[in-house]
Amino acid sequence: MRDPRYDILFEPVQIGPLTAKNRFYQVPHCNGGGYRDPSAAAAMRGIKAEGGWGVIFTEQCEMHHTSEITPFIELRLWEDKDIPQLRRMSERMKEHGALAGIQLAYSGINGPNLYTKEVPLAPTALPIRTFTNDPVQARALSKSDIRDLRRWFVTATKRSRAAGFDLICLYGAHGFGIFQHFLSRATNQRSDEYGGSLENRARFSQEVIADIREAVGDSMAITLRVSLDESIGALGFSNAELRDYIEMNRNLPDLWDLAQGTWEDCSGPSRFKDEAAQEQLVRGIRELTDQPVVGVGRFTSPDVMVRMVKSGTLDFIGCARPSIADPFLPKKVEKGRIEDIRECIGCNICITGDMTMSISRCTQNPTFMEEWRKGWHPERMNPKGDSSNVLVVGSGPAGLEAAWALCRRGYDVAIAEARKVIGGRVTRERALPGLSAWGRVVDYREYQLGQRANVEIYRQSELDAAAILEFGFQNICIATGSTWRRDGVARQHVVPMPIAPGAQVFTPDDLMEGRLPKGRVVIFDDDHYYMGGVLAELLTKTGAQVTLITPAPFVSDWTRNTLEQGAIHARLVEAGVEIVLNRGVTAIWADHVVTNCVYTGRTRPMEMDSVVVVAARLGNDQLYQDLVGREADWAEAGIRSVRLIGDANAPGPIAWATYAGHRYARELDAPETGDAPSFRREITELAADWPG
Numbered sequence: 001m002r003d004p005r006y007d008i009l010f011e012p013v014q015i016g017p018l019t020a021k022n023r024f025y026q027v028p029h030c031n032g033g034g035y036r037d038p039s040a041a042a043a044m045r046g047i048k049a050e051g052g053w054g055v056i057f058t059e060q061c062e063m064h065h066t067s068e069i070t071p072f073i074e075l076r077l078w079e080d081k082d083i084p085q086l087r088r089m090s091e092r093m094k095e096h097g098a099l100a101g102i103q104l105a106y107s108g109i110n111g112p113n114l115y116t117k118e119v120p121l122a123p124t125a126l127p128i129r130t131f132t133n134d135p136v137q138a139r140a141l142s143k144s145d146i147r148d149l150r151r152w153f154v155t156a157t158k159r160s161r162a163a164g165f166d167l168i169c170l171y172g173a174h175g176f177g178i179f180q181h182f183l184s185r186a187t188n189q190r191s192d193e194y195g196g197s198l199e200n201r202a203r204f205s206q207e208v209i210a211d212i213r214e215a216v217g218d219s220m221a222i223t224l225r226v227s228l229d230e231s232i233g234a235l236g237f238s239n240a241e242l243r244d245y246i247e248m249n250r251n252l253p254d255l256w257d258l259a260q261g262t263w264e265d266c267s268g269p270s271r272f273k274d275e276a277a278q279e280q281l282v283r284g285i286r287e288l289t290d291q292p293v294v295g296v297g298r299f300t301s302p303d304v305m306v307r308m309v310k311s312g313t314l315d316f317i318g319c320a321r322p323s324i325a326d327p328f329l330p331k332k333v334e335k336g337r338i339e340d341i342r343e344c345i346g347c348n349i350c351i352t353g354d355m356t357m358s359i360s361r362c363t364q365n366p367t368f369m370e371e372w373r374k375g376w377h378p379e380r381m382n383p384k385g386d387s388s389n390v391l392v393v394g395s396g397p398a399g400l401e402a403a404w405a406l407c408r409r410g411y412d413v414a415i416a417e418a419r420k421v422i423g424g425r426v427t428r429e430r431a432l433p434g435l436s437a438w439g440r441v442v443d444y445r446e447y448q449l450g451q452r453a454n455v456e457i458y459r460q461s462e463l464d465a466a467a468i469l470e471f472g473f474q475n476i477c478i479a480t481g482s483t484w485r486r487d488g489v490a491r492q493h494v495v496p497m498p499i500a501p502g503a504q505v506f507t508p509d510d511l512m513e514g515r516l517p518k519g520r521v522v523i524f525d526d527d528h529y530y531m532g533g534v535l536a537e538l539l540t541k542t543g544a545q546v547t548l549i550t551p552a553p554f555v556s557d558w559t560r561n562t563l564e565q566g567a568i569h570a571r572l573v574e575a576g577v578e579i580v581l582n583r584g585v586t587a588i589w590a591d592h593v594v595t596n597c598v599y600t601g602r603t604r605p606m607e608m609d610s611v612v613v614v615a616a617r618l619g620n621d622q623l624y625q626d627l628v629g630r631e632a633d634w635a636e637a638g639i640r641s642v643r644l645i646g647d648a649n650a651p652g653p654i655a656w657a658t659y660a661g662h663r664y665a666r667e668l669d670a671p672e673t674g675d676a677p678s679f680r681r682e683i684t685e686l687a688a689d690w691p692g
């Protein structure tokens with residue numbers, strides 16, 4: 001049972017008129033599903049309720065149609081007809097005694113209104129401040145607009161209550177919410193009673209909260225999510241100003257929700273931010289108020305959580321990503337199962353679901369957002385099918401996840417791994433600069449597999465088709481990973497690029513195996529995720545003179561979706577890497593490369609000693625092909641199925657591999673789904689008044 005030193009995390013805490021059953025507080029987080037996938041999102045929140053969270057919030061909910069952030073998919077509460085979908089979510093949140101919260105967002109200077117075509121409204125007329133630099137400006141709110149906006153907040157709160165929510169969170173952090181826009185001198189340059197002094201900039205939040213209190217009384221609690229430090233220069237809302245603001249407005253909301261000023265800072269990946277990274281910005285704020293305080297910091301360790309409470313820093317432990325990686329985190333602490341907590345690795349793949357308007361994934365928890373779509377539960381597997389055993393070849397993230405999920409279904413599982421150490425690519429990549437936390441993907445599964453009697457791991461066991469046919473396993477899962485290409489094939493070159501004999505060409509695999517180029521090194525990054533940037537960082541540490549060339553307009557272009565692109569660029573500049581954007585490499589000679597401008601095609605030579613080609617990867621599918629070639633022998637060998645999964649099937653990020661492993665395990669022995677999708681989906685209800 002629970003270790004008494006964690007008892008403090010299970011104390012009930014008052015939030016205004018309500019009481020949360022414990023201190024585990026799932027702060028609002030996006031999921032890429034939002035209004036498009038309401039049942040998927042509701043089921044995901046319901047799993048958190050089951051996992052023991054005391055407070056559970058929605059993602060940001062656009063509270064009025066005059067402010068929205070299309071193309072990003074969040075929630076909407078514009079009319080009464082939006083209530084039923086939100087009620088579905090609140091009901092799930094409350095099933096196990098959690099308080100259900102809704103985050104009301106008015107995006108102001110952050111909402112381009114591409115869908116509603118309304119003119120955006122903001123404290124001051126300025127260009128819209130989106131990631132995408134939309135060519136749209138907001139007009140300044142007039143006094144009568146402000147009166148309207150106050151009324152809209154009251155209406156949205158009443159609708160939230162009708163939808164079953166207990167708490168509302170007024171959004172004023174991450175640069176996304178109007179409360180921050182009013183508080184910051186960068187976005188509020190008004191000369192009336194809403195601008196200028198901090199007292200004036202605070203007026204809007206005071207008025208909205210007073211209006212809401214008058215409207216809903218004690219039937220709901222009001223939380224205010226404010227920016228800890230806007231960190232956008234001298235005009236930004238600073239930590240010192242925040243402290244003044246809270247001191248001046250001690251008991252304005254029923255709870256202060258403290259989050260960083262930009263989303264990149266708040267949800268920093270483990271490559272750049274440690275657990276509890278916001279501690280210094282939060283410390284001492286609790287003494288300025290009588291109300292409870294929640295803060296975040298990718299908390300996965302219950303000891304750190306206890307320290308945050310005992311030191312008087314926080315009353316509630318706010319978690320977004322840790323609650324995604326393990327929705328059962330509170331339950332596991334409660335039951336004394338600390339080692340079973342599936343810790344977030346801080347890769348920010350979950351955020352890419354929002355950034356790409358698709359649907360979120362989690363590297364550690366492949367069931368995230370599949371709770372309804374596929375009926376996957378993070379803690380419970382479907383019962384075993386007809387067959388009884390599986391040989392998993394390869395112990396990378398795909399093989400390990402497959403093995404762990406299979407043994408929980410009740411299959412006897414053997415894992416064969418060619419190398420001495422299990423973990424595949426994760427074992428190699430965790431040694432790269434900044435990626436050590438990613439090792440949790442392996443550590444967690446290795447520990448879990450060690451607790452099971454029905455799994456054997458065979459290390460240093462490179463298998464071929466003949467050996468597999470001899471073993472007599474019924475199901476063969478090939479998860480043999482991938483190899484970085486040396487021939488430059490990726491996006492610029494769809495066939496091998498010209499490489500002169502004698503040219504010193506390295507791949508990421510070479511570097512991870514310890515074969516390092518020296519002297520003047522060109523990294524040609526046509527992969528565009530983290531690898532090129534990480535290797536540049538690695539090589540500067542070994543004394544190489546590094547130039548990173550990429551055809552993309554950004555270093556590690558795709559990491560804009562993981563919110564770390566800016567930090568990567570800054571780190572490389574500081575490490576002395578020369579960055580060449582919008583240029584490709586057309587040919588590699590022994591002593592130089594030829595680069596080309598992606599717009600004009602103009603070429604120029606660049607001298608170097610060696611080149612690291614970060615191109616595509618090739619799936620290691622030879623073993624699978626060999627087995628398929630011997631299909632005639634399967635029946636005699638007792639083989640019922642052979643499947644290729646993970647990077648060996650189609651290389652992708654680690655999250656794709658854990659998903660593939662989990663899916664393989666879930667679907668083993670299941671009837672074929674035919675040509676239909678393998679997941680449930682919702683479609684928009686057609687208008688009843690057609691043709692209208």
Ligand code: ADP
Pocket residue numbers: 393394395396397398399400416417418419422423424425426461462463464479480481482620623645646647648654657
């Ligand atoms: P994924 O990301 O798909 O899980 P990885 O590259 O991380 O793939 O892992 C694949 C693992 O499979 C590596 O550890 C590799 O050593 C192992 N492997 C590859 N071929 C064989 C084989 N023939 N027999 C046993 N293990 C193999």
Ligand code: SF4
Pocket residue numbers: 321322324325343344345346347348349350351361362363364365
């Ligand atoms: Fe954590 Fe990565 Fe999962 Fe997001 S995707 S919750 S950062 S492990």
